[in-house]
Amino acid sequence: MPELPEVETVVRTLQSRLAGRTLLRVHLSRSDILKGTHRDLSAVLIARQVGSISRRAKFILIDISGGGTLAIHLGMTGRLTIEPATSEPRPHTHLQIDLSTAANSAEQLRFCDPRRFGRLEWLPAGHNDARLGPEPLTLAPRQFAACLATTRRPIKSALLDQRLIAGLGNIYVDESLHAAGINPLTRTCDLSPQQLHRLGAAIKRILLRAIAAGGSSIRDYVDAAGVDGRFQSRHRVYARTGHPCHRCHTPIARITLAGRSTHFCPICQSSAPTRTRSADS
DNA sequence: GTCCATGTTCTTTA
DNA sequence: CTAAAGAACATGGA
Numbered sequence: 139m140p141e142l143p144e145v146e147t148v149v150r151t152l153q154s155r156l157a158g159r160t161l162l163r164v165h166l167s168r169s170d171i172l173k174g175t176h177r178d179l180s181a182v183l184i185a186r187q188v189g190s191i192s193r194r195a196k197f198i199l200i201d202i203s204g205g206g207t208l209a210i211h212l213g214m215t216g217r218l219t220i221e222p223a224t225s226e227p228r229p230h231t232h233l234q235i236d237l238s239t240a241a242n243s244a245e246q247l248r249f250c251d252p253r254r255f256g257r258l259e260w261l262p263a264g265h266n267d268a269r270l271g272p273e274p275l276t277l278a279p280r281q282f283a284a285c286l287a288t289t290r291r292p293i294k295s296a297l298l299d300q301r302l303i304a305g306l307g308n309i310y311v312d313e314s315l316h317a318a319g320i321n322p323l324t325r326t327c328d329l330s331p332q333q334l335h336r337l338g339a340a341i342k343r344i345l346l347r348a349i350a351a352g353g354s355s356i357r358d359y360v361d362a363a364g365v366d367g368r369f370q371s372r373h374r375v376y377a378r379t380g381h382p383c384h385r386c387h388t389p390i391a392r393i394t395l396a397g398r399s400t401h402f403c404p405i406c407q408s409s410a411p412t413r414t415r416s417a418d419s
Numbered sequence: 420g421t422c423c424a425t426g427t428t429c430t431t432t433a
Numbered sequence: 434c435t436a437a438a439g440a441a442c443a444t445g446g447a
Contacts, residue, residue, distance in 0.1 A: 141425060196426080214426055215444075230444085253443050255426055291436065300427085307425055356425055357446080376425090397438070399423080 140196055140212035142274070142305030143348035144359050144367065148218055149193045151362035155220045156200070156247060160187050160238035166258075168232040171251070176260040182206055183235065195270050195304035205263035213255030215358040219248050233258065252358070270304040274341050277303075282338035286326050293329065293337075294322035295396040306341070309354055309376045312401045314341045316375045321409040322393075322400050333409075347372070375401040 140148070164180045166172065172179065182202065189201035198210040198218060210218055221227070223236060223244035233249035249258065271285060285303055289296050296302055297311045306314070315322050317340035320333055329337070353359060353367035356377070360366055374384050379392040383403040391404050 144425070211426085214424070251443095252445070253424090253426095255442070257427090289435090295437085298426095309425055354425070359425070397440095398426095 141307035144353035147353045163236040165234045173257040173259040207261040209259045211257045215253045216251040216256030283334040296326045321407045
């Protein structure tokens, strides 16, 4: 579910509902979703106050008073929501945190994740993940080209690599490549400066539009208030195999690339991928 | 029963 | 060293 626009939407909808509140009780029913060396969430969270909430790549970062950050990755099916404490938690709710009452009724911060690809981690103050590449939304065009310049991999594969650029996933890579008219199989190092410029601009444009629409809800994704995104109806290639391209009406094709289903228009994105796998062996 | 799924990480292979 | 391919993780829906 969660790529950069979905995570950003969760962060924004969490801000007004969670910031400033005190954490009263922590119930982690599955400790195997807890990553890292710090094994006792209660010890660092209880009676602490929530500071600011932010995003880095696909991680939700919840700052806690007194230092330290709770980092949450939603994996494929994770939901991080604020719900009435009296409501029945949905199945596969692994974390419940009681919040100080905000005028109305008692509420909980809940993390639910059926597939359990999501992770929680306690990060002591000052921690940052050096493996993550730069944020696509705050990247000058020249820097965008620079962080991809070194690789010969297909552009789709490079854009999915969080070490090169952080926050894109399968939906927004496919959508961005279509918007830029670039074939996903094209070797990154074969892209012209013009193509790279177009791609960088397309990525920003699409991410911003998706954020404005509250992200894409394919199956599980909801914001912190439980509300679906609306960007899925504006996808031009993702999950539109066989449907007409919005620009040229050619049926959208689907291949497997980098282990992921990859959707593109064979006409609008026909930039010949000069990949001769067997020619050099 | 089959295939597929918004993600990451590890192993194997070249 | 790069990198591609596959598997693994786990659950549910079509």
